[in-house]
Amino acid sequence: MAAKAKLIYFDGRGRGEIIRFTLAAAGVEFEEVFLTEREQFLKLRDGGELLFNQVPALMIDGLKLVQVGAICRYIAQKHGLMGKSLEESAMVDMLFEAYKDYIGIGVLGVQFKKTEEEKQQAIEMIANRSKERYMPMFEKIYEKSTSGFLVGDSLTLADLCWLEVFLWVLELAPELSSSFPGMTAFVSKISSQPRVSAFLKGPQRHSPPDEQYVATVRKVLQF
Numbered sequence: 001m002a003a004k005a006k007l008i009y010f011d012g013r014g015r016g017e018i019i020r021f022t023l024a025a026a027g028v029e030f031e032e033v034f035l036t037e038r039e040q041f042l043k044l045r046d047g048g049e050l051l052f053n054q055v056p057a058l059m060i061d062g063l064k065l066v067q068v069g070a071i072c073r074y075i076a077q078k079h080g081l082m083g084k085s086l087e088e089s090a091m092v093d094m095l096f097e098a099y100k101d102y103i104g105i106g107v108l109g110v111q112f113k114k115t116e117e118e119k120q121q122a123i124e125m126i127a128n129r130s131k132e133r134y135m136p137m138f139e140k141i142y143e144k145s146t147s148g149f150l151v152g153d154s155l156t157l158a159d160l161c162w163l164e165v166f167l168w169v170l171e172l173a174p175e176l177s178s179s180f181p182g183m184t185a186f187v188s189k190i191s192s193q194p195r196v197s198a199f200l201k202g203p204q205r206h207s208p209p210d211e212q213y214v215a216t217v218r219k220v221l222q223f
Contacts, residue, residue, distance in 0.1 A: 005030035008044065009056040010220070012213035013168075013206045014108060015068050016056040020206075021160045022072045024199035026079035028060075032204070035220045069096065076157040083151050091151045095158035098137070099165055105129050107168050111209040112217075127173040135180045138162065142182040148189040155193055163190040171208060 005023065009016035011034040023030050035041055035055065045053045051066050058065045065071045076082045076092075083089040106122055113119040147153040150162065166187050170177055177184050190196060199205055 003059075005058060005060040006033060007031070007056060007058050008033045008035065008049075010035055010213065010217055011206070012209045012217075014056075014209070014217070017206065018068060018161055018164050019056055019058060019071050019075075020204055021164050021196070021199065022075045022081070022157060024202075024204070025155060025160055025193070025195050026075050026081060027195060028075065028079070030058075030060075030204075036216055038220050038222065041220050069100070072096070072157055072161070081155065081157045081160070083156055084154070088152050088156075092156045092158045095141075095150055096161055098134075099158075099161040102134050102165050107165060107172075110172065111214050123172045126169065127176065130169055130173070130176060131179070135176065135183060138186075139180055139182040142186055148186070150186075155190070155196075159186075159190045160196070163187060163196070 005028055007016060007019060007023070007030055009019075009032070011032075020030075041055070044050050044055075044057070049064055050057055051064070054066055056066070056068065056071070058071045060074075063074075065074060073082070073093075073096075081092075083092050105126055107126055110119055110122045110126070113122055141150065149155060150158040163186070166183055170187070191200060
């Protein structure tokens with residue numbers, strides 16, 4: 001019997017959450033190892049477990065994977081979440097890269113701002129960039145869908161990553177939901193997919209990051 005997949009990260013969302021989404025949607029059972037002390041990270045790093053010396057890391061199928069994109073694509077390719085043709089796979093890839101750009105405006109970094117004023121400024125910037133660029137872009141893509149999925153007629157990694165980022169953004173700026181009906185319909189559609197719904201309601205869906213999460217990440221990674 002193959003060993004259960006093991007995700008090494010923190011007890012929080014961060015860059016590990018899209019991996020959890022993808023594993024859950026693929027029907028892959030996994031366990032988690034939460035980093036809480038600097039010594040855990042150093043042991044993994046110095047033992048050669050972490051290529052590029054970074055987390056999250058996924059131990060699966062005898063592989064030791066790092067880099068979020070590589071991890072998610074491996075799972076998606078193995079479990080039919082990359083589209084049904086080369087053309088669909090390319091579209092999924094493009095949407096995943098756009099998702100990474102979206103994340104790059106600071107969605108995952110809000111909790112690490114040192115003051116409440118800095119946090120509110122970051123949230124305002126994310127909301128503005130969302131309204132000006134990413135939401136309109138998404139609406140144009142989604143209005144062409146006849147299935148409710150972003151690519152083809154079934155769930156793909158593209159759906160999972162955009163659902164993940166939209167859930168983040170709507171927690172930070174819930175007022176955006178009234179201005180973008182396509183996004184609202186999409187979130188409802190993908191959230192209701194059986195495996196996704198089970199994950200969102202289950203114990204491996206993490207709560208929004210709190211002060212303890214931030215303190216732990218800073219302690220372990222020393223930044």
